[in-house]
Amino acid sequence: MSMFCYQCQEAAGGKGCTIKGVCGKTEDIAKSQDLLIYVVKGLAVVNNEGRKVGVKNKKADNFIVDSLFATITNANFDRDVFISRIREGLALREELKAEVAKAGGNVGVTNESWLAKILSFVGLKREEESKLPEATTWFSTNIDEFNEKAETVGVLSTKDEDIRSLRELTTYGLKGMSAYVKQARALGFENDEVVAFMAQALAELLDDTKTVDDYVALALKAGEVGVSGMALLDTANTKTYGNPEITKVNIGVRNNPGILISGHDLRDLEQLLEQTEGTGVDVYTHSEMLPAHYYPAFKKYKHFAGNYGNAWWKQNEEFEKFNGPILMTTNCIVPPKASYMDRIYTTGVTGFAGVKHIDADANGIKDFSALVEQAKKLPSPTEIETGEIIGGFAHEQVFALADKVVDAVKSGAIKRFFVMAGCDGRAKSRNYYTEFAEKLPKDTVILTAGCAKYKYNKLNLGDIGGIPRVLDAGQCNDSYSLALIALKLKEVFGLADINELPISYNIAWYEQKAVIVLLSLLYLGVKNIHLGPTLPAFLSPNVANVLVKNFGIGGTTNVDDDMAMFLAQ
Numbered sequence: 001m002s003m004f005c006y007q008c009q010e011a012a013g014g015k016g017c018t019i020k021g022v023c024g025k026t027e028d029i030a031k032s033q034d035l036l037i038y039v040v041k042g043l044a045v046v047n048n049e050g051r052k053v054g055v056k057n058k059k060a061d062n063f064i065v066d067s068l069f070a071t072i073t074n075a076n077f078d079r080d081v082f083i084s085r086i087r088e089g090l091a092l093r094e095e096l097k098a099e100v101a102k103a104g105g106n107v108g109v110t111n112e113s114w115l116a117k118i119l120s121f122v123g124l125k126r127e128e129e130s131k132l133p134e135a136t137t138w139f140s141t142n143i144d145e146f147n148e149k150a151e152t153v154g155v156l157s158t159k160d161e162d163i164r165s166l167r168e169l170t171t172y173g174l175k176g177m178s179a180y181v182k183q184a185r186a187l188g189f190e191n192d193e194v195v196a197f198m199a200q201a202l203a204e205l206l207d208d209t210k211t212v213d214d215y216v217a218l219a220l221k222a223g224e225v226g227v228s229g230m231a232l233l234d235t236a237n238t239k240t241y242g243n244p245e246i247t248k249v250n251i252g253v254r255n256n257p258g259i260l261i262s263g264h265d266l267r268d269l270e271q272l273l274e275q276t277e278g279t280g281v282d283v284y285t286h287s288e289m290l291p292a293h294y295y296p297a298f299k300k301y302k303h304f305a306g307n308y309g310n311a312w313w314k315q316n317e318e319f320e321k322f323n324g325p326i327l328m329t330t331n332c333i334v335p336p337k338a339s340y341m342d343r344i345y346t347t348g349v350t351g352f353a354g355v356k357h358i359d360a361d362a363n364g365i366k367d368f369s370a371l372v373e374q375a376k377k378l379p380s381p382t383e384i385e386t387g388e389i390i391g392g393f394a395h396e397q398v399f400a401l402a403d404k405v406v407d408a409v410k411s412g413a414i415k416r417f418f419v420m421a422g423c424d425g426r427a428k429s430r431n432y433y434t435e436f437a438e439k440l441p442k443d444t445v446i447l448t449a450g451c452a453k454y455k456y457n458k459l460n461l462g463d464i465g466g467i468p469r470v471l472d473a474g475q476c477n478d479s480y481s482l483a484l485i486a487l488k489l490k491e492v493f494g495l496a497d498i499n500e501l502p503i504s505y506n507i508a509w510y511e512q513k514a515v516i517v518l519l520s521l522l523y524l525g526v527k528n529i530h531l532g533p534t535l536p537a538f539l540s541p542n543v544a545n546v547l548v549k550n551f552g553i554g555g556t557t558n559v560d561d562d563m564a565m566f567l568a569q
Contacts, residue, residue, distance in 0.1 A: 002018065002019055002027045003017065003018060003019070003020075003021075003025075003027040003030040003031060003154075004016050004017070004018055004030075004154055004155050004156050005017045005021055005025065005030050005155070006155070006168075006536075006537040006538050007073060007168070007172050007175075007511070007512060007538065008022075008023065008073040008510055008511050008512075009423070009425060009427075009509055009510045009511070009533070009534060009536070010022040010023070010425060010426065010427065010510070011537040014534050014537055015537055016155075016537055017030075022426075023073055023074050024077060024334070024335040025077065026077075026079075028079050028147075029077060029078075029079050029082065031147065031150035031151070031154065032079050032082035032083060032086070032146070032150065033070075033071045033082055034150050034153055034154040034155070035082075035086055035146055035149055035150040035153060036067055036070070036071060036082050036085050036086050036089065037067075037068075037071060037153075037171070038135055038149075038153040039067075039085075039086050039089040039090055039093070039135070040063075040064055040067045040068065040089060040202060041133075041135045041202045041203070041205060041206050042089075042093055042133065042135030042136045042137075042138070042206075043060060043063065043064060043089055043092060043093040043096070044064055044198070044199040044200075044202035044203050045132060045133055045135065045136045045202075045203040045206065046060075046093055046096050046097055046100055046107050046136055047060045047061070047064065047096065047199045048196075048199045048200050048202075048203045049100050049105040049106060049107055050096060050099065050100040050103070050105055051196055051199070052105060053100060053103040053104050053105040054103060055096075055099055055100050055103050055105065056192070057096050057099065059092060060092055060096055060199075061195045061199070062185070063085075063088070063089060063092055064178075064195075064198060064199060064202070065178045065181050065182050065185070065195065065198065066178070066182060066349055067085055067089065068174055068175045068177075068178035068198070069175065069178040069179055069182050069330075069331075069349045070082070070085065070349040070351075071175060072175050072176075072178075072179065072331045072511060072512050072513070073331065073510070073511040073512065074312070074331045074332050074333055074334065074511070075330065075331035075332075075333070075349055075350055075351075076349060076350055076351040076352070077333070077335060077351065077352045077353060078351040078352055078353045078355075079353065080353070081351050083143065083146065086146060087141060090139055090140070090141075093136070094139070097136075106131075106132070107132070107136065133206040133207075135153075135206055155168060161540045161542075162212050162540050162542045162543055163210075163212065163215060164540070165538055165539055165540035165542075165543040166212065166215035166216060166218075166219055166543060167205050167215060168538045169219050169515065169519075169536075169538060169539070169543070170201060170205060170215065170218050170219045170222050171202075171205060172512040172515040172516075172538070173219065173222040173223070173226060173512070173515045173516040173519045174198055174201055174202065174222060174516075175512040175513075175515075175516075176226070176511075176512040176513040176514070176515050176516030176517070177194070177198060177222070177225065177226050177229045177516050178198070179264070179330065179331075179477065179513050180226075180229040180230055180232060180233040180477060180516075181194060181195060181198075181229055181232070181233075182348075182349070183233055183236070183264060183265055183266070183267075183330075183477065184229075184232045184233045184235075184236040186265060186267040186268075186364070187236040187237070187239075187240045187266070187267055188236075189232055189233075189235060189236035189239070190232075191228060191229070191232045193225075193228065194225055194228050194229050194232060197221070197222075197225045198225075201218060201221070201222060204218055205218075212542075216546065219519060220519065220522060220523055222516065222519050223516070223518075223519030223520045223521070223522050223523030223524075224520075224523045226516040226517070226519055226520040226523070227480070227483070227520045227523060227524065229516070230477070230479065230480035230483075230517075230520065231480060233477055233480075234395075234478070234480050234481070237266060237295070238394075238396075240266075240297070241266060241270075241295035241296065241297035241298065242295055242296035242297050243296075243394065243396040243397065244291065244294035244295055244391075244392045244393075244394040244396075244397060244473075244474060245294060245296060245392050245397055246294075246390065246391075246392045246393065246397060247293050247294045247299075247390070247391060247392040248388045248389070248390050249290065249293045249306055249307050249388060249389050249390070249391065250305065250306030250307070250387075250388055251306055251307050251308070251385050251386065251387055251388065251389060251458075252306065252383055252385065252386040252387065253284075253305070253306075253308065253380065253381040253382075253383045254282055254305050254380065255380050256280055256281065256282045256303070256305075256380055257280070257281050257282070257323075257324055257375040257376055257377075257378055257379070257380055258281065258282040258283065258284050258305065258308075258322070258323075258324045258375060258380060258381050259272065259276065259281055259282070259283050259284070259324055259325050259326075259327065259368075259371050259372070259375050260283075260284050260285075260286050260308055260309075260319070260322050260324060260325070260326045260327070260381075261283060261284070261285055261286065261289050261326075261327045261329065262285075262286040262287050262288070262289055262312070262315070262326065262327070262328050262329065262332065262333075263287075263288060263289060263327075263328055263329030263330035263331070263332060263348075263350065264288050264289065264329065264330045264331075264475050264476075264477055265329035265330050265347075265348060266292055266295070267364075268327070268329040268347060268348070268366065269283075269285075269289060269292050269298070269329070270297075270298070271365065271366055271368065272327065272368050272371075273298065273301045273303075273304060275367075275368045275369065275372065276303060276368075276372055277301060277303065279303075279372050279376070280376070281303065281324075281372055281375045281376060282303045282304075282305040283301070283303060283304050283305060284305050284306055284307065284308040284322075284381065285306075285307045285308070286307070286308055286309050286315070286318070286326075287309070287310070287311050287312045287315075287332060287451055287454075288312070288330075288332065288450070288451050288475045288476065289307075289329075289475075290307045290389075290391070291391060291392075291472070291473075291474035291475050291478065293306075293307065293391070293392075294391055294392035294394070294474065307389070308322060308381060308384070309322075309384065310424075310454045311424035311425075311451040311454040312332035312333075312334065312424070312451060313334065313424065313425055313426045315333075315334050316334055316336070316337050318384065319336070319337075319340045319344065320337060320339050320340055321381070321382040321384055322340075322381045322382070323378050323379045323380065323381055323382060324343065324374075324375045324378050324379075324380075324381060325343045325344070325345060325371040325374050325375050325378075326340065326343060326344045326345065327345050327346075327347065327358075327368070327371060328344065328345070328346045328347070328350045329347055329348055329350065330348060330349070330350055331349075331350065331511070332451075333346065333350055333352060335352065336352065336355065341354065341355065343374060343378070344356075345357070345358055345370070345371060346358070347359070347360075347366060356370070358370075385458075387458070389457050389458060390468055390470075390472075391457075391472035391474070392472070392474075393447075393468075393471035393472055393473055393481075394473045394474055394478060394481040395473070395480075395481040395484040395485055395488070398471065398473075398481075398485050398488075399485075399488060401467065402488065402492060404465070404466070404467060405467065405489075406489075406492055406493075408464055408465055408467060409493075409502070412443070413443060413464050413465055414443060414444070414445055414464055414467070414502075415441065415443040415444060415502065416441075416443075416444045416445075416502045416503070416504060416566075416567070417444070417445050417446075417447055417501075417502060417503045417504070418440065418444055418445070418446050418447065418503075418504050418505075418506055418566070419446075419447045419448070419482055419486075419503060419504070419505045419506070419507065420433060420436070420437065420446050420447070420448050420452060420453075420456075420506055420507065420508070421447070421448050421449040421450050421452055421473075421476070421479050421482055421507055421508075421517070422450050422452040422476065422507045422508040422509050422510070422514050422517075423450055423451055423452055423476065423508055423509055423510030423511060423513075423514055424450075424451045424452050424453075424454050424455060424508065424510070425508075425510045425533075427533055429532075429533040429534075430455060430508060430533055431455070432532065432533060432556060432558075432559060433452065433455040433456065433506075433508055433532075434455045434456055434459070435559045436506065436559050436562070436563065437455065437456035437459060437461065437470075438456070438459060438461075439559055439560075439563060440461075440469075440563070441567070442462065442464075442469075443464065444469070445464065445467065445468075445469050445470075445471060446461075446469060446470045446471065447471050447473065447482050447485065447503075448470060448471065448472050448473065449472070449473040449474050449475065449476060449478045449479045449481065449482055450475065450476030450478075450479065450514075451476065452507075452508040453470070453472055455508075456470065457470055457472060473485075476513050476514065476517070477513070479517045479520075483520070483521065483524055486498055486501060486503055486526070487524075489501055489503075497525070498524065498525055498526060499525070499526065499527050499528070504528075504530075504566040504569060505521075505526065505528065505529040505530060506530050506532070506556070506562070506566065507529060507530065507531055507532075508531075508532055508533065509531050509532075509536070515536075518531070522547075522551050526551075527551050527552040528551075528552035528553075528554070528569070529551070529552070529553055529554075530553075530554045530555060530556055530562070531553065531554075531555060531556070532555060532556030533556060534555065535553075535555045
């Protein structure tokens with residue numbers, strides 16, 4: 001087996017990718033990511049020890065978050081980036097060891113020179129040092145040794161299937177959490193408790209004394225902290241750009257040259273809009289950047305033209321037709337075709353070998369002038385569709401409509417809500433969600449967030465008394481809004497249990513942000529969530545049974561049978 005990865009829904013055969021990732025990840029990249037996660041866990045142990053003795057290292061905190069994010073599915077395909085990060089992480093761990101040891105913390109030591117310096121300084125005993133995980137002591141700068149070590153620290157290095165499953169469940173939840181933390185940080189919002197938990201959880205994932213019950217508890221704790229992470233990003237976005245409002249978004253094109261921006265990072269979009277204002281270049285959103293149109297702060301930009309295309313997996317076709325430069329701000333990049341390789345750019349943790357990358361300066365400013373100049377020399381986008389789509393139904397906007405929604409429920413005009421949030425993907429089986437939306441009774445409303453919406457947000461499903469039958473709260477990051485809406489409805493109807501609401505959960509998942517959303521919903525007490533088009537490959541039979549028994553987690557079958565099951569609830 002040359003590699004093993006099963007962190008996304010498209011894991012080969014529903015079991016795991018062992019030759020090359022379905023995402024396009026090669027063996028050497030997969031193993032470099034495995035080694036980086038191992039290094040991050042070792043750094044997290046030292047970082048966690050540091051916090052116990054009052055040492056808070058911002059550089060280590062940020063490195064842990066950014067490295068987790070870089071290994072999310074479809075985020076980065078540049079092996080040189082991961083090798084560089086491994087070296088940086090090891091050096092940072094050693095620097096932090098010295099700082100923690102000086103403060104009286106118990107830390108591992110890489111070699112005799114460090115041992116001599118630190119132990120003689122603080123008087124630690126060698127047997128204390130030996131109790132720490134090997135991830136805190138392994139060190140190398142040699143690429144061959146990196147390759148050798150990577151063979152031993154991947155997913156399958158945990159032999160017990162159930163412990164492995166729970167460790168990966170938590171790891172993937174932490175990767176999803178990293179997205180919220182990093183994007184909030186870009187806007188100047190931070191939550192030290194969330195970051196501290198991430199280090200603590202990573203450290204616990206190295207503890208071979210922990211039981212299945214311990215790791216179940218850790219996964220649920222990740223869900224609890226995940227709610228705080230989502231709240232952090234929601235606060236960052238709304239305090240910076242205002243609360244989303246009902247908005248009609250154009251899906252056609254103009255005659256000006258354009259730049260297409262994809263991903264999730266609103267700060268990147270803001271800088272791009274600022275730098276393109278007055279240049280004659282329009283800006284279009286793609287995929288998960290669509291909900292940016294709902295924020296009041298972006299509506300002042302007259303050259304913010306609309307949304308182009310669909311979910312992330314169609315980018316090979318749609319990027320080719322766009323004609324202008326494309327900026328990828330976060331995960332969801334697909335290995336680019338040669339036809340547009342020279343006009344795609346990455347930024348942040350995103351990357352692809354051979355693609356131009358734009359870094360921020362010391363003040364967080366990114367120079368997008370190369371995209372602007374290139375856009376001016378290229379044709380305007382080729383039109384692929386026309387019309388408008390409506391969105392902006394985040395929590396504050398829905399709260400403003402609360403009386404209308406409650407009246408519709410009480411009168412029977414709305415019989416049931418269906419949460420159909422999550423991710424889209426390549427598999428034809430995902431057409432299930434289009435058919436499901438089409439066949440839903442006319443007295444039901446879909447609550448959505450994430451790119452799963454592209455399976456049905458352009459269907460003419462109508463409205464109920466002026467309330468659209470598809471209420472789009474925003475990005476996958478905005479699933480927090482759906483939780484707040486459910487909690488608000490529970491309060492309004494005076495219910496004791498959130499599961500008494502007329503809400504069914506039929507969620508499509510793809511990558512690790514969906515994992516932290518799931519864990520967060522479980523923490524909030526939501527039961528009977530159905531996941532599709534397949535259950536995660538990383539859930540062992542025993543762990544899956546625990547989720548079924550305790551939370552009613554289920555999969556999907558076919559539209560008619562599932563529809564009957566949901567409507568009978």
